[in-house]
Amino acid sequence: MNTKDIAVICKALGDNSRLRIIQMLFDGEKCGCKLLEDFDITQPTLSHHMKILCECGLVIDRKEGKWHHYSVNENTWNEFCYHVSSLGKVE
Amino acid sequence: MNTKDIAVICKALGDNSRLRIIQMLFDGEKCGCKLLEDFDITQPTLSHHMKILCECGLVIDRKEGKWHHYSVNENTWNEFCYHVSSLGKVE
DNA sequence: AAAACGTATTGACAAGTGTCTATGTATGTG
DNA sequence: CACATACATAGACACTTGTCAATACGTTTT
DSSP states (O other): OOHHHHHHHHHHHSSHHHHHHHHHHHTOOEEHHHHHHTSSSOHHHHHHHHHHHHHTTSEEEEEETTEEEEEEOHHHHHHHHHHHHHHTSOO | OOHHHHHHHHHHHSSHHHHHHHHHHHTOOEEHHHHHHTSSSOHHHHHHHHHHHHHTTSEEEEEETTEEEEEEOHHHHHHHHHHHHHHTSOO
């Protein structure tokens, strides 16, 4: 994970809706329709946000029938946290 | 520091130039003209980025004569890192 | 087969962003 | 004073972004 990857993830987290989605997903895997209940956005907008979160590697989309179960990619998240906090450490 | 504050900081870090600036500032306080040497951007563009970094609280601007010495606000940074990594901890 | 449900895609739009050139402001120097 | 230096502001521009309505797609149920 390099500087650009970090910037892309930060950008993905730099939106209130997406940050709240990540927070909710840390509480456990959720499907899109469940997430949609807690937001004042339309389904296409949520779909757009989920695409961004998946593409940067932060979220995993587990498809099951007509449902999409979204969850935080712990590996990406941990690596991201590690690299961010490493910025402040003198080498 | 609440969710919106985190999002604002993430947004500020979600730009390659600004993220590199933060990295450079962790190496020590630097003035604008010194930062400018390492980037292929104009002075007004750098000024724009510094404004965003200062306004979200990540960077401190210490004015001394005609120079502006920029440095990372350690308090904000630590609080940010703490809150970000806390997202992944089950409460 | 038809209808219902969960999600994605398309196309449109206003608002925001990163960048530039040109110019202004403040401070130091001859 | 006049000039140079460090930085900010204003205005413009192309590009991106968040959002929506409309529609399409895939799956399940009736």
